[in-house]
Amino acid sequence: MSEQIKIDIPPQDGRGFWVAKGQTFSVIDPEGQQVADLWAMSISAGEIDWLSTSQTRDITERLFPAPGESFYSVKAKPLLTLVQDNSPCPHDMLFPACNPGLYERAGLYDHPNCRDNMLRALQAADISLPIVPDPVNFFQRSEPQANGKLEVLASNNPPGGNVLLLAETDLYVVVTACSVDFHPTNGGHCTGMALTLGNPKIMVFYLALLPSFIDLSKAGVSEWAILASITLVTLAAIDLSWTFLAHRARVLLQTPKAVRFANRIGAVAMGGAAAAIAARN
Numbered sequence: 001m002s003e004q005i006k007i008d009i010p011p012q013d014g015r016g017f018w019v020a021k022g023q024t025f026s027v028i029d030p031e032g033q034q035v036a037d038l039w040a041m042s043i044s045a046g047e048i049d050w051l052s053t054s055q056t057r058d059i060t061e062r063l064f065p066a067p068g069e070s071f072y073s074v075k076a077k078p079l080l081t082l083v084q085d086n087s088p089c090p091h092d093m094l095f096p097a098c099n100p101g102l103y104e105r106a107g108l109y110d111h112p113n114c115r116d117n118m119l120r121a122l123q124a125a126d127i128s129l130p131i132v133p134d135p136v137n138f139f140q141r142s143e144p145q146a147n148g149k150l151e152v153l154a155s156n157n158p159p160g161g162n163v164l165l166l167a168e169t170d171l172y173v174v175v176t177a178c179s180v181d182f183h184p185t186n187g188g189h190c191t192g193m194a195l196t197l198g199n200p201k202i203m204v205f206y207l208a209l210l211p212s213f214i215d216l217s218k219a220g221v222s223e224w225a226i227l228a229s230i231t232l233v234t235l236a237a238i239d240l241s242w243t244f245l246a247h248r249a250r251v252l253l254q255t256p257k258a259v260r261f262a263n264r265i266g267a268v269a270m271g272g273a274a275a276a277i278a279a280r281n
């Protein structure tokens with residue numbers, strides 16, 4: 001039971017992942033100057049809704065949400081909140097994803113691009129959208145200039161620059177590490193992206209279940225020290241075991257369906273533990 005899940009996105013590639021309502025995740029630019037495109041979709045009762053940059057501009061009345069503000073869907077529902085912006089970049093919500101036409105105009109054929117990478121991630125999750133929505137372009141530097149120009153400058157994101165986002169509903173999120181290498185957008189060469197996902201189950205455990213075992217109001221410094229030591233040793237032992245098992249299970253658990261199944265099993269186990277404690281009291 002790791003507290004964070006890490007996903008690495010190779011240069012000029014993309015990844016899709018599910019996040020639950022209340023879950024946070026960070027989009028991290030490990031080497032700096034790399035733009036990340038992001039899409040988010042919510043699917044409930046067979047109905048699909050997706051992040052709309054134009055609705056977000058309309059509702060926030062800004063070119064880009066400020067920390068604490070949300071990204072909205074086509075149906076004007078908040079999907080993601082920008083919790084922290086640990087980057088000096090203005091970011092962008094005016095440009096489309098890079099696409100085959102953009103590269104062909106530059107004489108580059110069969111070039112990797114964010115649009116195709118996003119469509120592949122959707123296909124892997126068995127999701128179809130009627131359109132390819134415009135993405136949120138994190139770490140992009142292309143603010144409108146006084147003369148009306150929209151020029152894309154080299155990103156000034158430092159190595160490790162990142163944003164922290166909160167899912168306002170269950171979402172499928174796609175992030176791509178932008179493929180533009182013929183223009184300064186990504187600092188002249190493309191690098192990868194890293195994602196870290198907070199594990200909501202561990203937060204539920206600490207907030208809801210731990211006080212059922214221990215009266216935290218009566219715990220002194222020595223009790224807290226013991227608790228912290230037990231937690232550290234237990235997590236280290238469990239994580240090491242998981243690392244070993246995950247290495248073996250990696251091939252088996254690569255499909256999105258298998259990941260969903262595993263998440264459900266985890267949720268049922270946690271729910272069972274909660275029910276058992278409730279019954280005991």
Ligand SMILES: [Zn+2]
Pocket residue numbers: 037097098113114115177178179180
């Ligand atoms: Zn791109």
